[in-house]
Amino acid sequence: MKVIAVNGSPRKNWNTGTLLQKALDGAASQGAETEIFHLYELNYKGCISCFSCKTKNGQSYGRCTVKDDLTPILKEVEKVDAIILGAPIYFGTVSGEMKSFMERLMFPYTTYTDPPGTLFSRKILTGFIYTMNIQEEMVKERGYDRYFTANGMTLERIFGSSEALCSYDTCQFEDYSKYVAPRFDPLKKEKRRAEVFPKDCENAFALGARLVKKLA
16 A cells, blocks of 8 residues: 655645655554655656546546656556645645646546546545644635635545645744744744644654555
């Protein structure tokens, strides 16, 4: 049994990367093999609209034909039992690298039928970890909740199942005095990272463990 995580944050060991690793630790605690991929270490682009994955009788039907650093990960997805995506929220959506990855991951499996279907050959479990600088009460106000729901619905349609974990009001800097960011209270940020972020880590660990238990 294998669970992989895909980190869409440019910082490997900060909020998103930490939570993804905790999720993998949870999966490993239940006996799963785990691996994490860091998108910002790779050279690739998003979907180029070549439509090779939609061409009748085409050699790449249902698969992305582009060959780059994403190719091994996309092949790995075909074999794993669960995949956990993670990304910070930038201007109301996931990071550009994660968005490009999602295009390459999900579009080839999506059928132009009514309703849309999937070409993925089996069901696997998926999770999504979102980290963001805004407070939880602002999520609905800014429409983030609809975006998270839409991502979850697409993952569920293609792969069979999905759940999400959100980490709110995250700490962006280790030392706020070095940056021009007067809207934030460094003491409040430090307090939240000390008191709340560890709970987010516990929830991420539980998410990973829960996915493996469902598979078992």
